[in-house]
Amino acid sequence: MSEDQILELLELIDEHAWLFWSALVFVFLVGVFIHDIFQKKHTIKHNFPIVGHIRYLFEKIGPELRQYWVANDKEEMPFNRAERSWVYATAKMQNNNFGFGTTELLYDAGYPIIKHSAFPFADSKAKxxxxxxxxxxxxxxxxxFHKRKKLYRPASVVNISAMSYGSLGERxxxxxxxxxxLARCYQNTGEGGLSPYHGFGADVMWQLGTGYFGARDExxxxxxxxxxxxxxxxPNVRAIEIKLSQGAKPGKGGILPGAKVTKEIAAIRGIKEGEDCISPNAHTEFDDVNSLIDFIExxxxxxxLPIGIKSAVGETKFWEELARRMKETGSGPDFITIDGGEGGTGAAPLTFTDHVSLPFKVGFAxxxxxxxxxxxxxxIVWIGSGKLGFPDRTIVAFAMGCDLIHVAREAMMSIGCIQAQKCHTGHCPAGVxxxxxxxxxGLDVDLKAKRAANYIKGFRKELLSVAHACGYEHPLQFTGLDIEIGAGINRFRTLSDVLEYDRDPVKFTTMMDYTDHISLPK
Structure with missing residues (x-):
């Protein structure tokens, strides 16, 4: 080939270089698309091939963007960036520590401080x-107390809260x-009732709402x-919870949009496919305290099985009458779940979400x-729920009198929820x-199951770590005297002073003495 021919060829290539580079980019994007579809680690990348990578890019540079242009890590709601990062890192078994000191305003009114001991409980002594x-x-x-035939001691003080199949997808x-x-905790079914997807071996708390799904006639x-x-x-059902109300929409029945009512869900619940499933706002089996106790019995x-009730807190007359009748009859619920007004995984009218029912700390107390x-x-076994899925909040709940806690949205985040707040639309980008x-x-069940278990286990390990730092072996040994609450103007008061009560003293010897009635792994 002559020099002139070579020059002509180079000129031709140069003129059509855009075709070459375009083809190369196209092949690259096709490769990324195929990779994203078949990979199982990242739901967002599967559901939104190629485009999903942008989310992870923004996540990486997010702190810088928020610092200069948008908001800091503590301003997002309902869970701020720091909280979500802790859940994600714990679920993925990544480094969940934070550097360069706290960004909290420690002197603010209402801020809790957990008081450590000069002589911690040695980790080496733990059983x-x-x-x-x-x-x-x-x-x-x-x-x-009520001598039920099938006693149940939960193996974990941290458990998965009520989220229905229907609101959440099968995966x-x-x-x-x-x-x-894997974490040996129990899962609450939510009022949608028992489904085949609650049957993989975990202990289950079956919730009965006003629709009595799974336990109703035609x-x-x-x-x-x-x-x-x-x-x-x-056979994995270990307790029954009667839902009187929940924090997101107390006094109003559950709402499942028709777009989410598939043929399978309709069959499980005993409702019509494709139609909005709106539960009644009141039970038909009871309408006062006496008939409620009768239903429980x-x-x-x-x-x-043990039978309990779940409720958000509004007026206190009901609770006063329930306590009085329980004392008179020796009957009633074995456990009580108090849900705070700050809770809520499902769809609800804005007024109910924002203004109806007391927040957890006020209502529970x-x-x-x-x-x-x-x-x-x-x-009574006392259970707390409502944004308690972090060790500091759980310790405060224990010091107030809770024996167990339920976590919902934090558990959702552990399996991939990105707080898109599309739960009520049926278009959750994370597939949850x-x-x-x-x-x-894009939601790989086995991978996400491990992450959910990692979150629960990591949560418990941090609870134990803080308990040991404060001189205790078990976190339920915390009392109101171990926590101080900011009262403004550089003043703090003990939680006991703020609440004007102390929780009942717990009887604790060693972890190994509390394994009776625990459901062992299959």
């Missing part, structure tokens, strides 16, 4: 349940159930026969004091709160 260094068993046994529910099994009324049948098909007799005054608080097969396809 662990069956070799699991994260295990923290319940110190109380559900159903013990999300499956991931949480498998994760709960007219939507409660059916004891259906109740017994569903229990016989689900009927369920206990039929199942042998009012109810607990009523039962403590009636000498009933020690009989949706029934879309495409969006769910």
């Amino acid at each position: 662990y349940v069956e070799g699991d260094s994260s295990m923290i068993p319940s110190l109380k046994v559900m159903g013990e 999300a529910v499956s991931s949480l159930n498998k994760g709960a099994m 007219k939507g009324k409660f059916s004891m026969d259906s109740f017994r049948k569903r229990l016989s098909e689900n 009927r369920l206990a007799e039929a199942s042998g 009012r109810v607990y004091k009523i039962f403590q005054s009636a000498n009933l608080s020690e009989r 709160a949706t029934q879309s097969k495409w969006l769910q396809a």
Whole structure:
């Protein structure tokens, strides 16, 4: 080839270089697209190939962008960036420590400070349940006072809160159930009831709401026969929770948009496919305290299981009457779950979300004091929920009187939720709160189950670490005197002073003494 021919060829290549580079970019993008579709680690990349990478880029440079242009790590709601980062890192077993000191305003009114001990409890002295260094068993046994036939001591003080199959997709529910099994905690079904995706081996708390899903007849009324049948098909059910109300929409029934009501969900719940599923705002089996207690005892007799109630807190007359009747009859709930107004994983009208029901700390304290005054608080297993999925908040809840806590949105984040706040639309980009097969396809159940378990275990390990720093072996040994609350103008008061009560003293010896009635791994 002559020199002139070579020059002509180079000129031709130069003129059409854009075609070459365009083809190269196209091939590269096709490769990325195919990789994103088939990889299983990142739901966002699967559901939004190529474009999903932008989210991770922004996540990486997010602190810089927020620092100069948008907001800092503590301004986002309902969970700020620092909180979400802690959950994500814990779930992925990455470094969940933070550097360069606190960004909190330590002198603000209401800010809690946990007081460490000059002589910590030595980690080397700690006893662990069956070799699991994260295990923290319940110190109380559900159903013990009322002598239920099937007693239950939860193996974990941290458990997965009520989130229905329907609100969450099948892969999300499956991931949480498998994760709960790995972490040896229990999973609450939510009012949507028992589904096949609650049956992978974890202990289950079956929630009965006003719709009685899974335990209803053709007219939507409660059916004891259906109740017994569903229990016989689900041997992992260890307790029943009657939902009176929840923090997101107290006094209003559950809302599942028609777009989420698939054929399978309709069959499980006994409703019509594609139509909005709006539960009644009140129960039909009881309408006062006496009939509520009667219903509890009927369920206990039929199942042998511990029976409890869940409620947000508004007026206190109900709680005063419930305490009085329980004292008079010796009957009533084995456990009480108090949900704070700051809770909420499902769809709700804005007014209910923002303005109805008391926040957790206020509501729980009012109810607990009523039962403590009636000498009933020690009989009951107390459960708290409402943004308690972080060790500091859980320690405060324990010091207030909780025996267990339920976590919901934090558990969702552990399996990939990015707080897109699309839960009510059916278009959750992370594939968690949706029934879309495409969006769910990016959620790998086994991987997400491990991450859910990592979150629960990491959570418990940090609880134990703080407890040891304060001189205790078990976090339920915390009292109101161990926590100080900011009162403004550089003043602090103990939590006991703020609440005007102390929780009932706990009886604790060593972790190994609290393994009776615990459900062992299959």
